[in-house]
Amino acid sequence: MIVIGCFAFYLVFLSIVAFAHFFLGAPLATNLFNYLRRSKSGVLDVRGRQVAFTYKAGGNDNSSILKLSFTGNFNARAVFRTESKSDKLGKDYGLNQEIQLNDPAFDQAVYMECDDSSFISGLLASPEAKSKLKGLLERFTSLELQGNRCILTKIPCDDFSEIGTADMVEASRAMLALTDRIMPAAPGQGTLTPLTESRRRTELVFTAGGIALLLCGALVAFWGSESFEPVLKWQMLKASLYAALAFEIVFLSYIYLRVKGTSTGLRAFGKSLAFGGLGIVLWCWGWFMVLNGSQDISAAARYEVKVLLKHASSGKGSNFTIGLSAWPGASEVYKFNVRRKEFELVEIGDSCFVTVKKGFFGFDWIDGKVCRGRGRFVGSGNVDGAFPDNDWRLSGGFFREISAPAYLRGEGKI
Numbered sequence: 001m002i003v004i005g006c007f008a009f010y011l012v013f014l015s016i017v018a019f020a021h022f023f024l025g026a027p028l029a030t031n032l033f034n035y036l037r038r039s040k041s042g043v044l045d046v047r048g049r050q051v052a053f054t055y056k057a058g059g060n061d062n063s064s065i066l067k068l069s070f071t072g073n074f075n076a077r078a079v080f081r082t083e084s085k086s087d088k089l090g091k092d093y094g095l096n097q098e099i100q101l102n103d104p105a106f107d108q109a110v111y112m113e114c115d116d117s118s119f120i121s122g123l124l125a126s127p128e129a130k131s132k133l134k135g136l137l138e139r140f141t142s143l144e145l146q147g148n149r150c151i152l153t154k155i156p157c158d159d160f161s162e163i164g165t166a167d168m169v170e171a172s173r174a175m176l177a178l179t180d181r182i183m184p185a186a187p188g189q190g191t192l193t194p195l196t197e198s199r200r201r202t203e204l205v206f207t208a209g210g211i212a213l214l215l216c217g218a219l220v221a222f223w224g225s226e227s228f229e230p231v232l233k234w235q236m237l238k239a240s241l242y243a244a245l246a247f248e249i250v251f252l253s254y255i256y257l258r259v260k261g262t263s264t265g266l267r268a269f270g271k272s273l274a275f276g277g278l279g280i281v282l283w284c285w286g287w288f289m290v291l292n293g294s295q296d297i298s299a300a301a302r303y304e305v306k307v308l309l310k311h312a313s314s315g316k317g318s319n320f321t322i323g324l325s326a327w328p329g330a331s332e333v334y335k336f337n338v339r340r341k342e343f344e345l346v347e348i349g350d351s352c353f354v355t356v357k358k359g360f361f362g363f364d365w366i367d368g369k370v371c372r373g374r375g376r377f378v379g380s381g382n383v384d385g386a387f388p389d390n391d392w393r394l395s396g397g398f399f400r401e402i403s404a405p406a407y408l409r410g411e412g413k414i
Contacts, residue, residue: 040160044068044169051172055160063156066163068172071148074182076192077200078114080133081142087111090266097261106130110137113263116193123181132174139171143178147191150179196263203268206255210275217279220286228293229381231330231356231364236292237285239361244284248277293365298358300367300382303327305334307350307371310343322399324352329364336369338378338399345373345401355382370405377402 039056051070058064090096099120100107124130140154152175191197230236259268309323320343323333352371359365368381380399
């Protein structure tokens with residue numbers, strides 16, 4: 001309780017300090033807020049222009065980072081950074097297509113995430129501009145234009161004291177000199193990089209679609225495994241991969257053709273593959289389990305088994321597991337998770353019944369299971385023609401206390 005109280009006090013104190021820092025602009029609150037976040041922030045005066053800096057110390061899960069930023073009279077989107085192996089890989093496979101300035105030394109050293117050649121040509125027309133940008137990227141990680149903001153980033157930046165104010169001012173001067181070359185947008189022109197904006201929106205749509213597909217696939221897989229749980233899940237997964245592979249080919253071919261030839265093609269394709277590809281696998285697996293059970297009209301077989309093991313994991317998120325002896329077609333021990341209440345009712349050696357059906361696709365699945373726990377019955381799925389939770393099939397896999405099934409009343413078996 002003392003630890004929880006101290007943590008709650010810390011959160012309240014941090015909230016008050018953050019409010020004063022962001023909304024009231026209190027200098028003391030700013031210093032306290034930066035100290036609590038292990039960060040430093042301030043404003044540099046560079047020839048009468050304000051350049052903000054923020055530094056965040058690294059931790060176990062993240063790297064230290066330094067950012068210099070300012071707001072200018074332009075509207076463009078582009079990222080300049082050192083060319084990496086993945087950028088070269090994207091070029092080799094035709095996914096990435098970078099604007100070239102016919103300067104081999106510069107083109108190999110700097111990678112430009114921008115698809116508007118006229119903007120890049122105007123910004124880096126002179127050798128001096130290319131030299132300034134190349135020099136910045138030798139000391140910093142990236143230079144990014146986000147609308148009317150310019151951000152110069154160094155990550156990791158393990159020792160902030162080594163940078164020093166003089167170095168930050170020098171980098172800020174080079175950054176300001178470079179961005180001063182950007183011409184303001186013409187009247188009625190929203191952005192200087194319309195093609196880049198359009199392709200970034202397309203990438204965002206594909207990423208969001210992949211995440212949505214992953215969430216839908218996870219929900220369907222959860223529904224199938226809980227409501228129509230196959231006896232051998234991994235065999236069903238292997239079988240569903242044939243259908244998943246066909247969908248994957250169509251999906252990834254479409255994504256490839258849409259993002260091919262852009263400055264961020266490999267990244268967009270990788271995100272779609274990571275989210276959407278996994279989502280298709282889960283979606284096919286889930287629907288395979290759902291159809292295997294929901295369309296099954298075979299007769300159910302009932303097997304009497306024993307409780308062989310009980311296991312409660314320790315630590316965060318305790319997990320309670322019960323193991324039943326094998327029956328024909330099952331693995332050596334059938335394990336499933338339960339709540340603490342049902343876990344405490346069942347003892348090792350108790351008799352249980354498992355109802356199994358053949359499945360629409362020929363994969364055995366568990367229609368129901370029931371055990372007597374300390375004089376009371378606990379079960380899940382189809383028990384005596386009904387489901388434990390208001391006949392809702394989705395809850396079929398949830399182990400709950402139930403009334404005694406008709407086929408067990410007075411038989412003395414369980």
